[in-house]
Amino acid sequence: MNSAYTVPAVALVVVATVFVGAFGLRISRTTSDFYVASRTVGPRLNAAAISGEYLSAASFLGIAGLVLVQGPDMLWYPVGYTAGYLVLLLFVAAPLRRSGAYTLPDFAEARLASQGVRRLAGAFVVGVGWLYLLPQLQGAGLTLAVLTDAPDALGGVIVAVVVVATVAAGGMRSITFVQAFQYWLKLTALLVPALFLVLAWQHDGAPRRAFDEPAAFREQRTVRVADTLDLRLQRPLTVTVTGTVDGRVHQEKQVRLSAGTHRVEHGTRLTFAPGAHVPEATRGGNGGMSTSLASGREERPLYATYGLILATFLGTMGLPHVVVRFYTSPHGVAARRTTVAVLGMIGGFYLLPPVYGALGRLYAPELTLTRSADAAVLLLPDRVIGGLGGDLLGALVAGGAFAAFLSTASGLTMAVAGVLTQDVLPSRGVRHFRLGTVLSMAPPLAASVLVGGLPVADAVGLAFAVSASSFCPLLVLGIWWRRLTPPGAAAGMLAGGGGAFVAVAVTMAGFPGTGPLHALLAWPALWSVPLGFLTMMLVSLATPGRVPAGTAGVLARFHLPEQLHAEVKA
Amino acid sequence: MSGFLAGFFAAALPLLAAGYWLGRRTARPQSLGDLGTPVEHATFQTLHTASLAAPPLRAGLTEETARKSARRLRSLLGTDALCLTDDTRVLAWDGVGAHHRGEIMERLTGPLETGRGEAFRLTCQIPDCPVRWAVVAPLTVDDRVHGALVACAPRESAVLVRAAAEVARFVSVQLELADLDRSRTRLIEAEIKALRAQISPHFIFNSLAVIASFVRTDPERARELLLEFADFTRYSFRRHGDFTTLADELHAMEHYLALVRARFGDRLAVTLQIAPEVLPVTLPFLCLQPLVENAVKHGLEGKTGTCRIRITAQDAGAEALVVVEDDGAGMDPDLLRRILAGEHSPSGGIGLSNVDDRLRQVYGDDHGLVIETAPGAGMKITARLPKYQPGVHSAARLTGE
Numbered sequence: 001m002n003s004a005y006t007v008p009a010v011a012l013v014v015v016a017t018v019f020v021g022a023f024g025l026r027i028s029r030t031t032s033d034f035y036v037a038s039r040t041v042g043p044r045l046n047a048a049a050i051s052g053e054y055l056s057a058a059s060f061l062g063i064a065g066l067v068l069v070q071g072p073d074m075l076w077y078p079v080g081y082t083a084g085y086l087v088l089l090l091f092v093a094a095p096l097r098r099s100g101a102y103t104l105p106d107f108a109e110a111r112l113a114s115q116g117v118r119r120l121a122g123a124f125v126v127g128v129g130w131l132y133l134l135p136q137l138q139g140a141g142l143t144l145a146v147l148t149d150a151p152d153a154l155g156g157v158i159v160a161v162v163v164v165a166t167v168a169a170g171g172m173r174s175i176t177f178v179q180a181f182q183y184w185l186k187l188t189a190l191l192v193p194a195l196f197l198v199l200a201w202q203h204d205g206a207p208r209r210a211f212d213e214p215a216a217f218r219e220q221r222t223v224r225v226a227d228t229l230d231l232r233l234q235r236p237l238t239v240t241v242t243g244t245v246d247g248r249v250h251q252e253k254q255v256r257l258s259a260g261t262h263r264v265e266h267g268t269r270l271t272f273a274p275g276a277h278v279p280e281a282t283r284g285g286n287g288g289m290s291t292s293l294a295s296g297r298e299e300r301p302l303y304a305t306y307g308l309i310l311a312t313f314l315g316t317m318g319l320p321h322v323v324v325r326f327y328t329s330p331h332g333v334a335a336r337r338t339t340v341a342v343l344g345m346i347g348g349f350y351l352l353p354p355v356y357g358a359l360g361r362l363y364a365p366e367l368t369l370t371r372s373a374d375a376a377v378l379l380l381p382d383r384v385i386g387g388l389g390g391d392l393l394g395a396l397v398a399g400g401a402f403a404a405f406l407s408t409a410s411g412l413t414m415a416v417a418g419v420l421t422q423d424v425l426p427s428r429g430v431r432h433f434r435l436g437t438v439l440s441m442a443p444p445l446a447a448s449v450l451v452g453g454l455p456v457a458d459a460v461g462l463a464f465a466v467s468a469s470s471f472c473p474l475l476v477l478g479i480w481w482r483r484l485t486p487p488g489a490a491a492g493m494l495a496g497g498g499g500a501f502v503a504v505a506v507t508m509a510g511f512p513g514t515g516p517l518h519a520l521l522a523w524p525a526l527w528s529v530p531l532g533f534l535t536m537m538l539v540s541l542a543t544p545g546r547v548p549a550g551t552a553g554v555l556a557r558f559h560l561p562e563q564l565h566a567e568v569k570a
Numbered sequence: 571m572s573g574f575l576a577g578f579f580a581a582a583l584p585l586l587a588a589g590y591w592l593g594r595r596t597a598r599p600q601s602l603g604d605l606g607t608p609v610e611h612a613t614f615q616t617l618h619t620a621s622l623a624a625p626p627l628r629a630g631l632t633e634e635t636a637r638k639s640a641r642r643l644r645s646l647l648g649t650d651a652l653c654l655t656d657d658t659r660v661l662a663w664d665g666v667g668a669h670h671r672g673e674i675m676e677r678l679t680g681p682l683e684t685g686r687g688e689a690f691r692l693t694c695q696i697p698d699c700p701v702r703w704a705v706v707a708p709l710t711v712d713d714r715v716h717g718a719l720v721a722c723a724p725r726e727s728a729v730l731v732r733a734a735a736e737v738a739r740f741v742s743v744q745l746e747l748a749d750l751d752r753s754r755t756r757l758i759e760a761e762i763k764a765l766r767a768q769i770s771p772h773f774i775f776n777s778l779a780v781i782a783s784f785v786r787t788d789p790e791r792a793r794e795l796l797l798e799f800a801d802f803t804r805y806s807f808r809r810h811g812d813f814t815t816l817a818d819e820l821h822a823m824e825h826y827l828a829l830v831r832a833r834f835g836d837r838l839a840v841t842l843q844i845a846p847e848v849l850p851v852t853l854p855f856l857c858l859q860p861l862v863e864n865a866v867k868h869g870l871e872g873k874t875g876t877c878r879i880r881i882t883a884q885d886a887g888a889e890a891l892v893v894v895e896d897d898g899a900g901m902d903p904d905l906l907r908r909i910l911a912g913e914h915s916p917s918g919g920i921g922l923s924n925v926d927d928r929l930r931q932v933y934g935d936d937h938g939l940v941i942e943t944a945p946g947a948g949m950k951i952t953a954r955l956p957k958y959q960p961g962v963h964s965a966a967r968l969t970g971e
Contacts, residue, residue: 039846040817040846040849040850041846041847041849100852100958100962100963101958102888102957102958103888103958106957106958109960110958110960113960123587174845174846174847174885175847175885176846176847327847327850327957328846328847328850329850330815330817330849330850331850414887417887418887418888421887421888422888433886433887545633545634546634557963
């Protein structure tokens with residue numbers, strides 16, 4: 001990969017982000033421009049901002065990587081990420097906006113008038129934010145490592161530093177414009193190369209074996225195995241080996257591997273002949289976790305798929321950085337229109353990553369053997385088109401990937417830092433906001449350096465699971481059920497969200513490797529979401545005396561259109 | 571290994587946080603350890619129990635607050651059963667013998683009317699009923715009986731009668747404080763209503779005079795200005811709701827500045843820089859207009875050149891920062907301090923202190939106006955408006971996009 005173009009492209013994205021963030025405000029010189037200056041954000045601009053903030057590394061890199069490795073089953077990820085907004089539109093968007101809440105803890109306080117529930121919600125915002133930041137930083141590290149041979153952690157450190165510096169310095173003043181800009185940048189960065197890739201594929205005779213099982217090499221390809229792994233072969237395979245396979249050292253030697261499992265030590269080079277089938281790899285030894293979720297999925301595909309669907313459908317509404325953007329909508333109806341526009345924009349975007357995944361299976365199947373399947377999107381332009389054009393398109397994709405890390409990471413950092421400054425740190429003020437920014441970035445950065453590669457889309461899936469089991473019951477019951485009480489809300493969030501959180505922590509620690517228990521822990525949403533709802537309802541019903549006094553008025557404000565409400569009051 | 575370590579840390583962090591929180595919640599001075607004599611211990615325990623019983627009652631006498639405090643009060647008195655009533659029913663019964671509720675309410679009519687405590691024997695069919703005697707001590711606030719504290723015991727005891735009377739007095743004081751709290755809230759609400767800024771009469775006279783001057787020379791302009799004037803006054807005389815949105819406030823300011831510009835022409839240059847994210851922020855009604863009026867007044871005072879006014883609204887996390895800046899004559903900080911403290915009120919200064927008061931009332935004392943100024947150095951007024959504050963809802967019609 002030629003880094004002569006990618007490094008300037010990434011730098012350009014960073015500079016452009018900072019520039020738009022600092023100077024993108026509407027400035028008017030005379031009073032006659034008053035109307036322009038005080039115009040609220042329209043649904044389309046706000047929708048682009050929400051989409052820009054939402055489309056993270058998981059969407060940009062992760063989905064293509066998963067489709068590459070595991071085939072079309074993984075299309076549930078983009079479907080789930082999009083459908084989450086449908087649920088948000090139907091049940092939450094307008095009432096949430098009318099509640100006047102800026103953050104999720106604000107909503108808890110507005111609905112339940114309880115400081116305790118507010119603090120608990122704040123703790124979950126921080127937890128979900130950290131869980132979601134982790135894969136962003138890992139993705140950045142991976143991108144930079146693939147593009148420039150930098151150490152694994154460097155990309156994450158760069159993103160963390162840029163985000164903390166801009167957020168802490170108040171550089172994200174016109175966050176709506178920055179995020180809207182990032183959305184269009186990301187869309188362009190995937191769309192333009194995708195068009196060229198599809199043209200190249202047509203030129204190639206449009207081979208249609210993308211989802212043949214198993215994938216096969218189209219030309220001679222050498223793979224360097226970075227970490228020790230086990231190859232599972234359905235039928236015998238002939239490869240040229242330099243290094244250690246099954247404990248025997250070979251030097252540029254043709255080896256015929258029989259069907260079964262073979263251990264390949266790290267540092268080994270395997271050269272596959274054209275037409276050879278791509279072997280399935282399971283990671284042995286210290287690799288640890290990158291395939292842990294995948295193995296759970298292989299054992300119980302139906303359970304895993306439903307877990308994923310539930311987590312993504314219901315988790316979107318609880319993402320802290322998404323919720324705060326709705327505050328920008330001037331009223332409930334605008335919030336609904338915004339959500340509809342978001343559905344269109346995100347739906348359009350998610351058509352692209354599967355294209356990369358499918359083409360990746362055709363042109364870069366060996367990525368399944370290395371740990372960097374997530375890099376498929378970055379490598380494809382060079383692989384398929386090559387030459388200067390490939391380099392330039394690769395640079396465009398790399399820039400888009402960095403836009404994805406920056407936008408999501410800065411949105412999350414602002415949301416987490418806001419909660420830390422408001423509810424945790426002793427007093428409010430600008431200095432504390434800076435401290436909060438650093439505090440909100442430090443743990444995920446440390447974790448991303450320590451933890452190896454959990455596939456980014458999987459890690460994001462876990463953040464969705466926690467959000468779906470804690471905030472979804474709070475929001476849905478808070479908006480639609482008048483008998484919700486503060487003890488019920490707290491118990492439900494602790495049981496559902498806490499349970500999902502523990503499951504996530506255990507999964508990330510790599511315990512236990514297989515079995516039904518592992519599947520339960522790796523895909524917690526299917527039990528933790530009902531648990532959260534049930535606990536919240538049962539405890540609320542058991543404490544009928546604790547229904548907040550102003551519930552009727554609060555719910556009326558959530559559900560009546562603003563205009564009507566103003567008239568009723570007047 | 572590293573994966574395991576990281577997972578361990580990920581799991582340990584929330585646990586540590588939860589432990590810290592629990593520790594802080596439970597770290598009450600339960601015991602003094604080995605210090606002090608038994609008498610001192612007893613005194614401390616009594617005071618501690620009393621201090622724990624007080625806070626719930628500060629919210630007034632309801633079923634919930636009675637339930638919370640009855641347990642503490644019973645351990646304070648050391649009886650088998652304790653009950654708190656209002657003037658019609660039993661609010662909370664803590665301890666044994668709850669079947670006496672009805673009987674006690676019947677016997678209470680006397681004490682509740684006279685406001686004098688008494689002790690009486692309970693009639694009971696259950697042979698080994700643990701409570702045989704009830705001691706009634708009325709709870710009075712401002713010489714009016716609000717309810718009663720009833721302590722039940724197996725036998726008659728003069729000490730219990732005295733102790734119950736003392737505890738009832740303690741509870742009455744808490745209820746009086748609750749009453750005080752309520753009247754303070756009402757006072758604040760009334761104050762906010764009274765503080766609702768009124769547009770200055772000078773502004774009305776000046777605007778009408780300017781419009782009059784255009785009536786002959788430029789009737790079309792005069793008509794436009796009259797409409798601006800009508801829009802502005804309609805906004806500022808609006809009756810419903812104490813809060814509005816920044817967008818609406820800016821629209822009102824637009825009308826205001828159009829009228830001022832008609833008067834001063836090119837001498838006034840206004841620059842706006844508004845982050846669209848903060849336009850839906852809710853704020854007390856007519857909070858910005860006085861700041862701009864102040865800037866116009868100080869900017870043009872004693873100076874013939876152009877006055878530059880800069881209005882910015884920035885997004886700052888959970889708050890919006892609104893800054894109004896002018897390059898006019900400025901002010902002596904000491905004089906300004908006296909104006910804001912209400913000791914000195916020149917014409918026009920009343921607007922600033924009014925806005926300051928209302929912001930403090932609504933958002934708390936750390937959200938007052940921050941004013942940076944010196945003679946000849948202009949003035950910069952900063953207001954920090956939280957995006958969300960419990961109880962602050964705009965009743966305004968929100969302007970569309």
